[in-house]
Amino acid sequence: DTEVTQTPKHLVMGMTNKKSLKCEQHMGHRAMYWYKQKAKKPPELMFVYSYEKLSINESVPSRFSPECPNSSLLNLHLHALQPEDSALYLCASSQDKSVPAYEQYFGPGTRLTVT
């Protein structure tokens, strides 16, 4: 089963709201990733977790807060977002972050609109 699930599929939130995106995989992968993707552009890496520890933070604003409660789950907590944060948020997982051969499997994404 090469499935990564993400909830919700769509999210509309105001700039003062607090919300969370959820990502889950049951492939036994030890690396999980958050990407942000604007329309017609490539995904941009935000965070990497390896063995449940934050490994890479690509200088993401603090209004985005990642959390990895266990090896299967990855959350992205959102607070005080700006309209320019509206995008498709993709979660991905791979067996290990340290081996170039391991492909990343992506979830279907959450389309976020900030009003």
Place this chain on the structure above:
Amino acid sequence: AQKITQTQPGMFVQEKEAVTLDCTYDTSDPSYGLFWYKQPSSGEMIFLIYQGSYDQQNATEGRYSLNFQKARKSANLVISASQLGDSAMYFCAMIVMIYNQGGKLIFGQGTELSVKP
């Protein structure tokens, strides 16, 4: 600096014909991995094919093959017998290894492929 370049923003192909999507890369790291992903309008990134820098043979997966020319630093995707369902955005990507942090996937700008009936 590591970089992926896709020079074709959009391409058209007739159904049942073959099409080649171009990708060039730049890295000084001897160990790297190259990937192609397909992204339909629904948004999900679908892994298609992988080529390792030390692989002697070009990768193939069903109708997809990767034309890997290491000296020219190119990794073009060939789709044979195009189908209407192949219409999507295609991204070439490379894993770059960051000391003490692990691998990071960097993407090209993408090529939007449209298959005509």
